[in-house]
Amino acid sequence: MSNRRSNPDFLNGVPELLILQLLSTRAMYGYQIVQAIRLSTKGRLEFGEGCVYPILHRLEADGYITGQRETVAGRNRVVYRVTASGARRLQDQVSAWQMVVGAVENVLQGATHVEPGLA
Amino acid sequence: MSNRRSNPDFLNGVPELLILQLLSTRAMYGYQIVQAIRLSTKGRLEFGEGCVYPILHRLEADGYITGQRETVAGRNRVVYRVTASGARRLQDQVSAWQMVVGAVENVLQGATHVEPGLA
């Protein structure tokens, strides 16, 4: 889990962020999350089941979400909800993400004004 | 190179983006890039040499940058410049990055208005 790096752990991890965010809005099950990400990003982002399910299992193992089996119309589902710990995790991930976005923006906007005193 | 995915290839790839961007501003050498990223992101992002050098080699192998050996004050350096192909690559990566940022923002701002018609 997580990383031992100094960097925000967020140069990947986007799927986890989106999943946590969606679940914080309302309880959802895996298959639904797959569709929701595609729809709510207007197809710009798409994570398959092979990506989403393992993340859900990891998040549950880490105590960030809890799963509850349901049967609706002959369909078995595992409905997930964020825990208190998961809500904190989401907050952390969101600020980490925004920090990365800000840092990248700095470089892209040529904030190279701060030049290293080399050469 | 690149990926065979449908997703923008950009949930990682931030180091490459920053390196290309910095090099498009002016010619730089590896060690300098390491410092420049740390400085221009105000220490928020930091990629070590073990990360930067392999990327430089890959970018050069792909024809996105060219390296030129120099010796300054007994120091050996390899100064890199972006090629025309590298400039296009940078443009692509920048728009991919902005697309991802936009998509994530959508989800974070609860643009879940577009709900999947499931359940």
Next chain:
DNA sequence: GCTTATACCTCGAAGTTAGAGGCATGACAA
């Protein structure tokens, strides 16, 4: 009976990243 949509899952390949380490020079101090 076939296909499609729903719904869960695992496996394995492929890719990125980062730390640890190695090499060599020049400068500066003890």
Next chain:
DNA sequence: TTGTCATGCCTCTAACTTCGAGGTATAAGC
């Protein structure tokens, strides 16, 4: 002179994330 620091290059490996392919099963519609 001997150390240490900053410079400058490099590789290797471990760890991680992601994703396609594949497997199972039910219900609905043709």
